[in-house]
Amino acid sequence: MPQPLSLDNGHLTDAQKNQYWNEGFLFPLQIMPPEEAANLRTQLERIERDWLAADLPKPLMTYKRNHAHIVMPLAAKLATDPRILDTVEGILGPDLMIWSAEFFIKEPQTKHVVGMHQDLTYWGLGETSDQVTAWVALSPATIDSGCMDFVKGSHKNPIMPHNDTFAETNLLSRGQEIAVAVNDEEKTHIELQPGQISLHHGLTFHGSGPNVSNDRRIGFAIRYINPNARQKVADRDYAMIARGTDTADAFVHVPTPDSLFATEALARHHEIQSEQTKALAQGLSKDVSLYQAYADANDYEGPTVDKVSFTQMKDGTKEEYEFLTAHEIDHTKHTADRLLQALVDLDEGLSGYQITRLGHSVQSATRAYRDGADLDWIVSALLHDIGDIYAPYNHDEYAATILKPFVREQCSWVVHTHGDFQMLYYGHHLDGFDQNKRERHRGHAYFEDNEVFCERWDQASFDPEYKDLPLEFFAPMVREVFDRTPYDPDVIRPGAREPLQNTDIAADRSE
Ligand SMILES: [Fe+2]
Ligand SMILES: [Fe+2]
Ligand SMILES: [Fe+2]
Numbered sequence: 001m002p003q004p005l006s007l008d009n010g011h012l013t014d015a016q017k018n019q020y021w022n023e024g025f026l027f028p029l030q031i032m033p034p035e036e037a038a039n040l041r042t043q044l045e046r047i048e049r050d051w052l053a054a055d056l057p058k059p060l061m062t063y064k065r066n067h068a069h070i071v072m073p074l075a076a077k078l079a080t081d082p083r084i085l086d087t088v089e090g091i092l093g094p095d096l097m098i099w100s101a102e103f104f105i106k107e108p109q110t111k112h113v114v115g116m117h118q119d120l121t122y123w124g125l126g127e128t129s130d131q132v133t134a135w136v137a138l139s140p141a142t143i144d145s146g147c148m149d150f151v152k153g154s155h156k157n158p159i160m161p162h163n164d165t166f167a168e169t170n171l172l173s174r175g176q177e178i179a180v181a182v183n184d185e186e187k188t189h190i191e192l193q194p195g196q197i198s199l200h201h202g203l204t205f206h207g208s209g210p211n212v213s214n215d216r217r218i219g220f221a222i223r224y225i226n227p228n229a230r231q232k233v234a235d236r237d238y239a240m241i242a243r244g245t246d247t248a249d250a251f252v253h254v255p256t257p258d259s260l261f262a263t264e265a266l267a268r269h270h271e272i273q274s275e276q277t278k279a280l281a282q283g284l285s286k287d288v289s290l291y292q293a294y295a296d297a298n299d300y301e302g303p304t305v306d307k308v309s310f311t312q313m314k315d316g317t318k319e320e321y322e323f324l325t326a327h328e329i330d331h332t333k334h335t336a337d338r339l340l341q342a343l344v345d346l347d348e349g350l351s352g353y354q355i356t357r358l359g360h361s362v363q364s365a366t367r368a369y370r371d372g373a374d375l376d377w378i379v380s381a382l383l384h385d386i387g388d389i390y391a392p393y394n395h396d397e398y399a400a401t402i403l404k405p406f407v408r409e410q411c412s413w414v415v416h417t418h419g420d421f422q423m424l425y426y427g428h429h430l431d432g433f434d435q436n437k438r439e440r441h442r443g444h445a446y447f448e449d450n451e452v453f454c455e456r457w458d459q460a461s462f463d464p465e466y467k468d469l470p471l472e473f474f475a476p477m478v479r480e481v482f483d484r485t486p487y488d489p490d491v492i493r494p495g496a497r498e499p500l501q502n503t504d505i506a507a508d509r510s511e
Contacts, residue, residue, distance in 0.1 A: 004030035012090030024155030027198030037194035095244035106211035115177030120202035124233030137192035145217040149187035154205035336482035363461035372505030405486035
């Protein structure tokens, strides 16, 4: 790991400035202590947790990855941090604006690689030196975690043609890669510790490898410009003043956000995004789709996910199936978040009760929690009716199928059969229903557990006056359960019975 450069009272020395102009990048600069970066990471991850299932106009991912500083105070604060501005001033002068800022996160053990490219290719700003990117590491950026690789001196090139390539070593990217061969020996690995930054010129050739580490690679890229920069393709462009004044007024000034995802800021974000998409589409060759253009302009990672070319499974190649497998693994990582979203969607289903299906689910989980039940029980209680949307005639089996690889057998069995046990409470009121349907399970090892489950948590949870814990409270528990190794024998533990009630734990958790 390279030693941080020593700054001159927080500013770049003349030698460091020369190095930047000669090589097209500079690193590592220690901007803040690692503990402070760790704290920022915690704040970001709290937002990721709390807002994932929130009803935002666009997916949370979009706001993290495009113009985060417009809607997230955390991002705006970091982008205007005086310690970063002190170094950037050495490159761009005293008047600084933020053109865009975004979090780039590579999840652990993922295969996304990014081909070599130049940032300025699709920004509409031309081949200007009146911009610089500061990339802040909030977790270790190492060769293993997929740090950026820069090519020394490559910023002296004009904007190079970028091609659709399909490198054999790069299964995921057929997207924009610079049409110039770059050897591995030409690359400098930009390894950064949390709290360190690198600076790079928008013409510098760069890419990055996969994250094969066990930690997330979290970076925050801030694109600074000075008042000499001009948008050459779009009719208008936007910037946030970070320091000094905008002496040219060529950009629409945007304010820093006061609160997270405020309505006004979300509208502003939408406006910026649509203006840029429109403009960028004009300036591009016809074979580049709008989506592609937007992705390239706003996402230094470039397009990483592509499509296979076969239309029948039997025609697929090894590379294509390897690509699909990697894509699938990536997809499974987000199961918990999709389930949380499905719970929110339950809110609209099945009216007529005093509380919604989501309310019933959260209330069941709250009662399980307050009974002192363990994680498997709480998550099973929360999801026991998730099948209501798509499988009204066997919703219990549907929910149990989702849970089965990730919770104790005892819990998935109870969820699987809870429909039969619930009949006790209403079967006698309806024709064709068997109130004693549970009797067919009599003698089963978990029979009594299901009796308790239904009596205490399920049939009791239709009370609008009961004080439910919010869904957000349970979200980390859902993530923990669905992050487990599927079918782990240490989790499934066939035959093992954990109590639904534990009075000591319940006392600790009481309201
Ligand atoms: Fe980039
Ligand atoms: Fe149910
Ligand atoms: Fe239920």
